[in-house]
Amino acid sequence: MTIASPNTWQGVQDEVLRRIRERVWKPGDLIPNEADLAAEFGCARATVNRALRELAEQGLVERRRKSGTRVALHPVGRAVIEIPVIRTEIEAAGQRYDYRLLLREVTPPPGRVTYTLGLPDATRVLHLLAVHLADGVPFVLEDRWINLAAVPQADEADFSVKSANEWLLETVPVVRGDLAISALPCPPDAARVLELTEGTPLLALDRSTWGPDAPITHVRLWHMPGHRLLTQIAG
Secondary structure: OOOOOOOOHHHHHHHHHHHHHOOOOOOOOEOOOHHHHHHHHOOOHHHHHHHHHHHHHOOOEEEEOOOEEEEOOOOOOEEEOOOOOHHHHHHHOOOOEEEEEEEEEEEOOOHHHHHHHOOOOOOOEEEEEEEEEEOOEEEEEEEEEEEOOOOHHHHOOOOOOOOHHHHHHHHOOOOEEEEEEEEEEOOHHHHHHHOOOOOOEEEEEEEEEEOOOOEEEEEEEEEOOOOOOOOEEEO
């Protein structure tokens, strides 16, 4: 059997994926080991390992030490969420964008941020609080913490002109991230900025991102009532 680019991990991945989708290997089946697949495809075992590792991260196969690799019984769908530029999001809706930086300080991060990003307690972190407005009305409150060890240039950036949301997307490559979505009552400080009654139910997005070598930032976005979050589901 031949496959496209058989000596690359992408080619091996494509062929393994084809066999899974065509039920050559059914859910729960143990697939051949890396050495046997490498011999069949005429490539290095490391190439097969990379292909299977990628498929495991997609939830399509399950890998266990000493037990081999099996086709996942219940393949996991992946939600693909782009990090939006808030300015672009507002302007795309035909509204006038405005932005105000409310707070800038270098301070030790709170426990929830050190825990989420895995930072040492003494890490220098830049804390920014800003509000984005649509047609003069608060749209979202951005409460952000930037790891200066990973992004030292943020210490000199002028975030009164351009938001950290936009600046980071232009400046720092992101290799992975986590997103938590919560419905929370609006706290007093956020209520004053967003011109809402304290306790109003809001959509709170907690997003953390990592670069190639270190955590970059953690941000909590307080969205106004009625905000919609759109995602794509990758099979």
